[in-house]
Amino acid sequence: MNAISRRKFLKLTGYTIGAAAAASSLTPVIKGAKKINKEKVKGIQTIPTYCDICFWKCSAIAYLKDGELWKIEGHPNDPLSKGRLCPRGTGGIGAHFDPDRLRSPLIRTRERGEEKWKEVTWDEALSYIAKKMNKIKEQYGAESVASFSHGIGGNFLKHTLKAYGAINFGAPSFAQCRGPRDVGFELTVGDSIGSPERTDIENSKCLVLIGSHLGENMHNSQAQEFAKAIENDATIIVVDPRFSTAASKAKYYLPIKPGTDIALLLAWMNVIVSEKLYNIDYVTKYGFGFEQFAAEISSYTPEWAYPETGIDPDLIRKTARTMAMYKPATLVHPGRHTTWYGDDTQRSRAIALLNALLGSWGSKGGLFFPVSYSLPPYPYPAYPTSTKEKLDNPGKKYPFASEEITTGIREATITGKPYPIKSWIVYSTNLIFALPNIDETIKAIQNLDLLVVVDTIGSEIAGWADVVLPESVYLERHDDFNMSPFKQPFFSIRQPVVDPPGDQKPNWWIAKKLAEKLGLGNYFPWNDVEEYLDYRLKAGGLSLAKLKKEGVFVGEKKPIYIEEGVVPEFGTPSGKIEFYSPQLLQAGFDPVPKFTKVEEPPTGYFRLLYGRIPVHSFSRTQTNRILMDMYGENEVWVNQDIADKWGIKNDQYIKLKNQDGVISNKVKLKTTERIRPDCVYMIHGFGHTSKMLKGAYGKGASDSELITRYKTDPLMGGTGMNVNFVTFETEV
Amino acid sequence: MARFAMAIDTKKCVGCMDCVVACKNENSVPEGYNRDWIVTITEGKYPDVHLEIQSQRCNHCDNTPCVECCPTGASHVNDVGAVVLVDHDKCIGCKACLAACPYSARFINPEGYADKCTFCIHRVEKGEMPACVNVCPTHCMHFGDLDDPNSEINKLLASRKFHQLLPEAGTNPRIFYLT
Amino acid sequence: MLELTTTRHNPMIDPSLHVWSWEIPLYLFIGGLVAGMMIISGYFLFSKRYKEIDCVCYSLPLISLIVLSIGMFSLFLDLEHKLFVWRLYTTLKISSPMSWGAWILILVYPVIIANFLMNPLKFIEVKFPQITKLTTFIHQRPRLIQNIGIVNMILGGMLGIYTGVLLSAMGSRPLWNSSILSILFLVSGLSGAAAFVHMIAQNVKERELLAKADNSFLILELFVIMLLLVGLLTTSKVHIAAARLLLDGPFAAQFWVFVIFLGIIVPLIIQLLAVNHKIKHTPVAPVMVIIGGLILRFIIVYAGQFSKYLNVL
């Protein structure tokens, strides 16, 4: 039994609803939503819901002034937001007012990608889709309908598709985001990091950030806890080729050469092991294969790492000793977007091992054991079963993939193997921006008989669709409960706070109506989503009316650290922390992470790096006028000396050309001392090409466009995207 | 007499602009205008770089060139908290105050009057914190009364190093940046 | 290396202050010019030159009134909240040059009108016979005429100084923040007015006198400009930077060419030659002086807005 399947059996400290119901005590400060602004209630109205500008799902309270949406604030009882939203959440009301929103269903009238549409009714659109889907089922089987869906809003639609017989589902959150990290930890400690991350940042005494640019990466609780750590005078160590905001808070900033983090991690572990600074009791008690591991890493001295990483050996030693000094309250942050170089699972494994050496896994100030509620599921009829294999990872080509690989589905759609894919149903993911190599995505789309995109705005992927379905935004709809595992069991509700401005519909309605068109109405025994929600709450002994008023139910604190009595279980084959991994060896991989050099940029070229800005989420907020008012186009960061050499000036527009000759849109230069000379950096999500996005079209440049190359992680299929090189075109 | 002030902890501020977004919503600041904004100051040579991030707005100065130059009395110092305010109905839009403010903290609202940070006096009077302070995810902003020796802000100023913006302008600004 | 970034993007404020465009420099120029004309006209009344039938003190007041009204209208155009303009006269705020400027202007009008009444226009005399009585009344009282002259000079002086104080009171803009600015604007107003009178004077003696006066004003103006710049250059960093805006910065070309060279030095040479009877009097020099004075106001207003304490503030 490999680590991943074993992990599925381990539900760490889960809590059932009964225990929690008694615990929820809350001063009801908030009025519930009865009718929304239909009758324009005078004065101030407050309605709790949870945010959807990213996947963190912070609970919030929306304010209406005379029936109009006014502002949104964090929910004080919510463990995620603690009463404060991040800037994107605060600006989230801009999603409701967005003038570029899709207003009615669209069916394509010309070639794919030309963005020529006719407006149709929902009935026409759904009938059209159902007819095509039935035809595909007849000709190829239901498995030939694949779906990409990101975020909680996709749940109901997935339900419809599973009822239909679909088995291929993917989200970019695995192979383009946190996949390598979660697999790296699963291979090492037998459990994943999950989302929200199980990082106890606020209690850590030494926080190590490898790339994770907290403060720019605005995942709310993490940013808040990061500030707490600063306040507590935690020693912060930041490893990043760019002097990030987090770096400016650090005691030690390590200006690493991109792609060499494994070498640094090995050297750190070498120091900690050779100087016997590791948590000996912990390693003895929970570790497996430590001797082999120690032998393996004995040659990775800081002096060995220096030429690779560019980090001074003394600094490596000093930081390693600092980490050891604060153990086990040292948190080596596992990161989140970890699909960098294709060796990412092994890098994440090295991070897991470093945490293990320090005893941070399971300790206060390290990586805690999350707790959550669980509500009984709604009793639906069983889904049809399929004899076909999922095609995202046929033959377990990537043996340790623990979730579906989006790019695997894309590849199968191109090759038609092991069986053809004829339709993509895309919900809330802009595949054109999210997947590396746009040409491959478009090539796959050309093989489809049906591309349906459910979106709120005319995103790039919507531009390629046959049918576009306009969804109401999160402020206008119900969704499933948020029951994220975190430091305290809690769950929260999303409910409409305003009416949609046009003919937009919520996902549950779309899913239900489509099911009915497909003759699968029996899979939706409820008439209205509130019935569904009420059923699940009642089954747990709670009431919808109360939750609608209060927004969040918070359970009692439960132990989340070993020192509080949690007995750790490790879902690895050995049941221990695998410093040395026999299952990796067996599968033909390094049982202890090794460093291999990454390809260097040719002269005149620079490695393209990318990341986040606090006021935007990916490619989804560039038509939100409030957030665009904060940051309206991205810039490319170029080291000042390089800029001087090239004779290019701050604020000047240039174009980037990558190794494959792809030339970007014009983009402003930010010449700065905050980045290494061998790389450039830009914010992901800009340079939109869909003409439907009036507020975003042509503003800034798109990293996605320049990421024509990617390096696939052989362990789990993640797509390393930091492997592209660009040069400057100074004439624009 | 209260004298409201802010102390902003630059060690904790991450420049996320939540304070800017919150002000927009709370005060219906028109698109394209700012009552508050983020300034970053980067010094040094890579990799030995020092970065300071400041959330800036009207400093509600003790000495107010903006009020002094106002020909109509529209710009005034409020009785409560010595907050510097503009009376929209008295303002002729002569822009003298815009030019007189060394911090360029003011702008002309599209409706024609001089506009700027009010320290969210409408909230403060209700016992709430200003919108920007209330939203800040890093809790790096502190608002309080300088004349109250027991206020949190006075304690912070007593225990931490800080600086004000352009002390040489002689305005004695009441926003303090803790370093 | 110092890198500064700001996310502020307020219209009229960023990337650099530009709250005032052509209206204010025009207004300040006109204010100075009228001030100069009031002083000249007042001086002629005071020195009894009004006894000459073709004295400019008979034509200047009307010109002043018209030009001043253009200036006032220009100021009005600059207001963003025009309907509230009456608010200026609901209060007198001593600390606000803008406020006492507004009140000075209110006083300036009757004073110029008093001068004007000495020789009202024909059609006014026809339409309002009482006016003729007033004119006769004034002409019968030499002391009153002298007093009108004195008041014109005083208010002219105040007006001229006020146009500078409006800017120099702004401690926020290093270029403006010098009391010499008021003197400069007054002197420049005088030189402009003298040039103007020099150009239009019917009376040969007056023309000669004003050409000479203008030459002194121009020399004085050069000196005052030098004082202003030296003052800035010997203050703080930001003041030096402000001075350099004019000396070798973005405004240097206009400053050296139009203000110093074509606005002062060249006309000064021409007029020196003219008063020494080497060449004939020509309107070229006065026109240059007047244009130079206008450009001076533009440069000071624009460069002053450009000058600040720090890039991002």
Ligand SMILES: Nc1nc2c(c(=O)[nH]1)N[C@H]1C(S)=C(S)[C@@H](COP(=O)(O)OP(=O)(O)OC[C@H]3O[C@@H](n4cnc5c(=O)[nH]c(N)nc54)[C@H](O)[C@@H]3O)O[C@H]1N2
């Ligand atoms: N505001 C905002 N916040 C977000 C999101 C958003 O869209 N907007 N998205 C959320 C999501 S889903 C994710 S996955 C996270 C992503 O956020 P993180 O996981 O924190 O981001 P990273 O992928 O680490 O990438 C960015 C940083 O890595 C550095 N970096 C690049 N290459 C290397 C390298 O080789 N070595 C090292 N050590 N550093 C390197 C870059 O300079 C940059 O500072 O952000 C989350 N938070």
Ligand SMILES: Nc1nc2c(c(=O)[nH]1)N[C@H]1C(S)=C(S)[C@@H](COP(=O)(O)OP(=O)(O)OC[C@H]3O[C@@H](n4cnc5c(=O)[nH]c(N)nc54)[C@H](O)[C@@H]3O)O[C@H]1N2
């Ligand atoms: N080049 C590059 N690629 C990346 C990344 C990168 O930084 N650079 N980051 C990677 C990471 S970490 C992640 S997590 C993924 C994220 O990838 P995605 O989840 O695909 O993120 P977005 O690009 O924001 O696309 C989201 C789409 O959903 C739509 N949408 C938003 N709200 C709603 C809604 O309420 N209903 C519906 N139906 N649609 C909605 C938006 O309009 C947008 O079209 O991208 C990955 N890919």
Ligand code: SF4
């Ligand atoms: S982190 Fe920000 S955008 Fe994401 S859910 Fe929370 S408030 Fe919304």
Ligand code: SF4
């Ligand atoms: S909200 Fe707080 S942390 Fe964010 S920029 Fe403003 S002051 Fe800084």
Ligand code: SF4
């Ligand atoms: S910051 Fe500017 S506007 Fe605010 S009180 Fe001071 S001088 Fe006046």
Ligand code: SF4
């Ligand atoms: S713009 Fe308004 S507030 Fe400012 S000085 Fe003029 S009248 Fe006063």
Ligand code: SF4
């Ligand atoms: S105090 Fe109020 S008005 Fe001032 S910046 Fe903060 S939110 Fe805006």
Ligand SMILES: [Mo]
């Ligand atoms: Mo992600």
